[in-house]
Amino acid sequence: MTSTVPAPAPPAAEQPTRTAPTSLAPTGRGLLRRARWYLAFLAVLLIGAVTVVALGRDREYPTIDPRSYDRDGAHAAYALLEQQGLATRLTTDPTAHPAGPDTLVLPEPDLLTPDQLRAIAAARHTRLVLIAPGPTALSALAPGIRSSEEDGGLPYAPVRPANAGCSLPEAVRAGDAETGGMLYTSGSRGEGCYPRGHGYALVRTPLDDGTRDVVVLGSGVFLQNGELTVAGNASLALGLLGSQPALTWHLPDYSVPLPKAAHPKTFGDFVPDGWHWALRQLAVAAVLAALWRGRRLGPVVSENLPVVVRASETTEGRARLYRRAKAHGRAAQALRRAAAHRLAPALGVPLRAGAPDPDALCAALADRHPEQSAGDVRALLYGPPPTDDAALLRLADDLDALERQVRNP
Template structure:
């Protein structure tokens, strides 16, 4: 295969990979519904499965995108489900929540934030969040039929100022009556999502709560409502397909580098431009130690070199135990073990003269071991 043909083959292969990645990125980056608690979303955090089950059961589900849609569709025989309340924000958030509080029908709050809870369910107060799977332990029909559920991490609630409130799942689900309206609050939204709907009794609890009336208004805003220009975050301003474009560019860059990059061959020995004698290296290192007053480093280097040469001459391994080494040297040349220990493993010298005496003592020990 010639070089030209091989180059064209790599170019065609790289072009094919880029086309495939671009097609996959275009498909994944195309606009599709998929927000959390979105009634039309089929992703893990969507609620399409629950909405489909409710409609199959005969419940009329009306999806509302705004508070105005909720107010227009609400009737006394309607259940209004309110979720994702953190998206009701901005200077008009208070007015929107007050408008929600005045719509007719029963109310089901799913994991409300503090502002929404105070406006829509003032008879309860929030407690610490926790994670658990528990039995209902209450006399609420919707919870008793569902049995044990998996709410993952959930907020808990209690009655405010002694209000009569029914509590289930250790406070994760509460219900009370306010005039003709029944207000139900549950501290977790995960049990209604497509991912967790099949866990334990989640599906039964979700259908019992959301299907309590024949008509359900599903309000889970997917955009910030109540804000003005300038309230969007940086992530809201970035188009959804940008990250796939970045991945495509990274893949294209990697293929270009693989195509044009030069492979590393074996190491080639090259002669040194200058030959430096060993004595000059030793003298230079000694001057450097002396200029920095590094007597401890110099002494450690001398002792390490001496021990490295003594060990094989004494029949010991490369890193012998200091006690064994001292015993072997004492048996070979005699001398007091404490003096040998001080010379071979003692503290660093405190002066240049002491360093010179240490070097001479090490040489003397090594010479006696060699000639013994």
């Protein structure tokens, strides 16, 4: 019986030893790891913006809209008037409802057509409240009242709390209120309140025999939800809009193009208020990010070179570069500087600003070797640059000989 001995398996091929990459260049994975927090912040910011837009898409209303619960809406004032027992209604056509003992609020009277303005003037509403009307609406609905700009005054004033400065009962009862915007003159029959220069932010003028009147407001900021609790804004709003048993609030059609503005608007007038706060927050974030990144710039950290390079190879490589560029002057300057740095400690010459004083060094060399004058030593150490390779070699030999004489007198 014979037994077979299995043949020895061939030696396994040696696996090549993996070495860590020695390149210092950043890799894609490293860049992604360093930027992961920035990407996460941008993702959260994008998700938040999309969520805000999605939630508010169906509730976008213009400024001073009684249906809006936003800060610049007017639902709070409208609800307070309802609680006082007024018969309130919203309309998109101010001429569709018969006039009576009521108040008609026109937030954008310039958007109405000339026919609608004539119909409103003939409807004989007890009180008309016009918010920031232009010349066309003023001539049709508020005779005698004109823009302050037409009389040489300021056309516009910033909205801020101000004193009434008149005898109008609603304004006297409210006291200080946030008024401003467009300014108007009161005319011969009207009365102006909240003066700004030569104009007024609120003007009331009687119509016909005094049983009807029109109130012109330069701005409706005091009607906004977010400003209703400031100063006497709520009292002024309820007094002007709640003097009659019924209230009709016109909802303007903002798709109708506005006529040319009575005063030129600046770029800031077209920027929403929320963007101002956003820009300020971005500026603060940029400053904080700069401070955060600036604090990370600490001392230089030494790292081991991925490849060991001998000093002689570095010297030879630099010499080849000098030779290829024919930089005889740069090479001579490097040789002379190195020789001066080595000679100065041996002769007891101190270094000032990283280099020995030329006069002191030359004088010390001349004292050590009287056979060489100070002028010869200066020509050797600080003379003109060589013009060819042969002169550069002679300079190197002379510098070596000088160092040997100093070290081995």
